[in-house]
Amino acid sequence: MSSEPMMIDVRGPRFSAAITFVVLSVAFLARLEALLAFQVAIFAVAALAGLRWSPYGNVFRFLKRRLNWGPPPETEPEAGPRFSQVMGLLFSGAGLIAVLMGADALGWALVLVVVALSGLLAATGLCVGCEMYGLGQRLRKRKAA
Amino acid sequence: MSDLWIYLAVVAVTAAVGLWWRARDGRARDVVDRFDAGEIAALGAPTGTPLLLEFVAPRCSPCRATRQVLDDVAALWPEVGVHAADVGDMVEIARHHHVLRAPTTFVLAADGTVHGRISGVPQPGEVGRLVEETLTGSGHGPRGRGGVSADISVEAPGRSRPGWALRRARARLAR
Numbered sequence: 001m002s003s004e005p006m007m008i009d010v011r012g013p014r015f016s017a018a019i020t021f022v023v024l025s026v027a028f029l030a031r032l033e034a035l036l037a038f039q040v041a042i043f044a045v046a047a048l049a050g051l052r053w054s055p056y057g058n059v060f061r062f063l064k065r066r067l068n069w070g071p072p073p074e075t076e077p078e079a080g081p082r083f084s085q086v087m088g089l090l091f092s093g094a095g096l097i098a099v100l101m102g103a104d105a106l107g108w109a110l111v112l113v114v115v116a117l118s119g120l121l122a123a124t125g126l127c128v129g130c131e132m133y134g135l136g137q138r139l140r141k142r143k144a145a
Numbered sequence: 146m147s148d149l150w151i152y153l154a155v156v157a158v159t160a161a162v163g164l165w166w167r168a169r170d171g172r173a174r175d176v177v178d179r180f181d182a183g184e185i186a187a188l189g190a191p192t193g194t195p196l197l198l199e200f201v202a203p204r205c206s207p208c209r210a211t212r213q214v215l216d217d218v219a220a221l222w223p224e225v226g227v228h229a230a231d232v233g234d235m236v237e238i239a240r241h242h243h244v245l246r247a248p249t250t251f252v253l254a255a256d257g258t259v260h261g262r263i264s265g266v267p268q269p270g271e272v273g274r275l276v277e278e279t280l281t282g283s284g285h286g287p288r289g290r291g292g293v294s295a296d297i298s299v300e301a302p303g304r305s306r307p308g309w310a311l312r313r314a315r316a317r318l319a320r
Contacts, residue, residue, distance in 0.1 A: 116159040124163040
């Protein structure tokens with residue numbers, strides 16, 4: 001019924017999550033709104049234009065070729081990771097808006113959520129966003145059934 | 146400075162969650178559960194035989210990896226069947242058994258009693274161990290009765306490819 005899903009190397013999202021973790025950690029610890037805004041923009045590109053356009057994803061692909069990291073050990077449909085980018089955009093975007101409006105505590109707390117989840121993905125491969133996406137898909141199927 | 150403490154606390158909690166998840170993922174959990182004959186028939190699986198039942202979802206590559214593991218185990222124990230059921234098709238049964246994640250594997254005795262369930266790709270040796278316990282009819286069967294389980298656990302550390310360990314064990318048994 002649906003078209004063939006685009007499959008991506010599972011290492012890509014983990015690599016991107018590692019960069020995100022570092023960027024947002026620095027932004028939080030140094031209270032750098034500009035760096036936070038930068039990360040929000042990164043999320044926006046991947047979420048809206050698709051993972052093919054993800055800046056960190058492109059760095060990953062470049063390094064993969066250059067440093068010869070070999071073929072993917074496993075591939076996954078891009079839908080889950082893309083949904084995670086949307087979640088990242090929403091949380092970090094909301095955080096940025098809160099910070100710019102003066103609600104520092106709330107704003108940076110939202111950023112910490114993204115720090116935690118991107119750290120988790122980078123370190124363990126557990127993508128909470130992907131799991132939520134899968135759960136959502138199954139719940140939608142149940143409603144339709 | 147308090148920012149740093151907050152940050153470290155968040156990282157520590159996240160690391161704890163990560164470790165907890167890693168420890169559980171692919172490992173068998175003891176549950177009190179049973180699939181009755183009606184459910185097994187509805188799933189299209191063979192009744193009255195020990196069964197490796199995997200709940201899958203479309204386009205789920207860990208589900209395929211899991212199927213490979215289950216097929217390898219079933220090759221070692223021919224009396225054990227393997228069956229895959231789609232979570233989306235078998236909605237009611239999945240819900241009844243609290244299946245939230247794909248892949249989720251149940252190791253069933255011939256009467257449908259669940260001897261263990263595994264979320265995610267099974268760790269090496271986990272399924273074989275459960276099958277041995279199921280077939281010997283004991284809740285806590287001895288590990289390494291000169292059999293397959295201990296060798297698999299020792300030879301295939303961490304998250305290496307399960308199929309490799311099982312194939313080697315099979316070769317060892319065949320000797």
